[in-house]
Amino acid sequence: MKKLFSLLFLLPFFAMAQEKIINHTVAPKESYSSIGRLYNINGRELANYNNLEYEKGLTIGQVLKVLFKEGTPIVAQQPIIKTETVIPKNTPSVKPNGEAIYHSVASKETLYGVSKKYNVSIADIKKWNSLTVDDLSEGAKIIVGYSGTNSKAVTIVKKEVAPEEVKNPVIETPKVIEVKKIEPANEIKPIATTVSVKTIGTGFDGGFFKTAFDTKEGWEVTKENGTAAVFKSTSGWNDGKYYCLHNSAVQGSIAKITNNANGKIIYAKVLDLIPDIKQNSGIVLRISNAAASELGVVENQFDCTINYSK
Numbered sequence: 001m002k003k004l005f006s007l008l009f010l011l012p013f014f015a016m017a018q019e020k021i022i023n024h025t026v027a028p029k030e031s032y033s034s035i036g037r038l039y040n041i042n043g044r045e046l047a048n049y050n051n052l053e054y055e056k057g058l059t060i061g062q063v064l065k066v067l068f069k070e071g072t073p074i075v076a077q078q079p080i081i082k083t084e085t086v087i088p089k090n091t092p093s094v095k096p097n098g099e100a101i102y103h104s105v106a107s108k109e110t111l112y113g114v115s116k117k118y119n120v121s122i123a124d125i126k127k128w129n130s131l132t133v134d135d136l137s138e139g140a141k142i143i144v145g146y147s148g149t150n151s152k153a154v155t156i157v158k159k160e161v162a163p164e165e166v167k168n169p170v171i172e173t174p175k176v177i178e179v180k181k182i183e184p185a186n187e188i189k190p191i192a193t194t195v196s197v198k199t200i201g202t203g204f205d206g207g208f209f210k211t212a213f214d215t216k217e218g219w220e221v222t223k224e225n226g227t228a229a230v231f232k233s234t235s236g237w238n239d240g241k242y243y244c245l246h247n248s249a250v251q252g253s254i255a256k257i258t259n260n261a262n263g264k265i266i267y268a269k270v271l272d273l274i275p276d277i278k279q280n281s282g283i284v285l286r287i288s289n290a291a292a293s294e295l296g297v298v299e300n301q302f303d304c305t306i307n308y309s310k
C-alpha cells in the first residue's frame with residue numbers, strides 16, 4: 001500500500017520532467033513570431049504565457065519565459081556576436097594570406113547580397129565564419145575576405161579580443177577603423193543562391209498532421225496555387241512533423257500542400273507569417289526542408305497547391 005501511495009505521489013513530477021522553462025533575452029529585430037519559430041511554438045501563445053499583449057511588441061533586452069518540451073527540435077539560428085571586433089573561434093583550417101576583412105550586417109541584408117557586394121562566393125563566407133545556415137543577424141560582423149584578395153569596397157576592423165560564447169548577447173555599435181577601396185584584379189561572377197534539397201524519401205505518408213487535417217470538422221477550406229520555397233529546420237526528419245509559413249492561413253492550423261510537379265502531398269502545421277524581406281518576394285508559402293524532401297522537391301522553389309483554413 002505504501003509503494004502504491006509513493007508511486008501516485010511521484011507521478012506529477014515525472015510529467016513535469018518532460019517540460020522545462022527557458023529564459024530568452026530579446027535581441028534587436030526579434031518579435032514574438034520570430035522567437036516562436038525558434039522553439040516551434042505560436043507567437044501569440046508565447047505572449048499569453050508571459051501575460052503580455054501581442055500587439056505591443058517587445059523591447060531589446062526583455063526576458064521572456066518559454067515553456068519548452070524536451071525533445072522538441074529548435075530551428076537553427078545565426079548567433080549574434082557581442083564585441084566590437086571579432087576573431088571567430090572556429091576558423092578555417094587553411095586561411096588566405098593577409099588580415100581578415102569584416103562586414104557589419106545591415107537590416108534585412110542577405111548572404112547573397114553580401115557575397116555580391118564583395119565579389120566572393122557564399123560558400124567561402126560560410127566557411128570563413130563557420131556558418132551552417134544562410135540567415136544573417138543584423139549587427140553581426142562577418143569575415144568577407146582577407147587583405148590581398150579580390151573585393152570591391154571593404155571595411156577593415158582591427159582584431160582585439162575573441163568573443164565570448166553567449167546564447168543571447170547584446171549587440172554594441174562596432175567602430176569602423178579604416179575603409180579601403182581595392183580594385184579587383186579579375187571580375188568574379190556571384191554564385192546563384194539556389195539551394196538544392198535532398199531527395200531522400202522519409203516515408204511518413206503525408207506526415208504526422210495528416211489525421212488532424214482529415215478529421216477536422218467545420219473548417220472553411222481555401223485553395224491557392226503559387227510558388228513555394230524551403231527553409232531549414234531540424235523538425236520532421238524523424239517524426240514526420242512538418243511545418244510551414246503562410247500569410248493567410250490560421251496560425252496553428254494544418255495546411256494540405258501538393259507538389260504540382262509530381263502530385264505528392266504533405267500536411268504541415270502553420271507556425272507564422274512569411275517574413276517581409278526581399279528574398280520572399282513572389283513566395284506564397286515556405287515549408288521545412290524535411291517536408292520538401294517528402295514532396296520530392298529538388299530545387300529551392302517549386303509550384304504548389306495549398307488547401308488551408310483562413
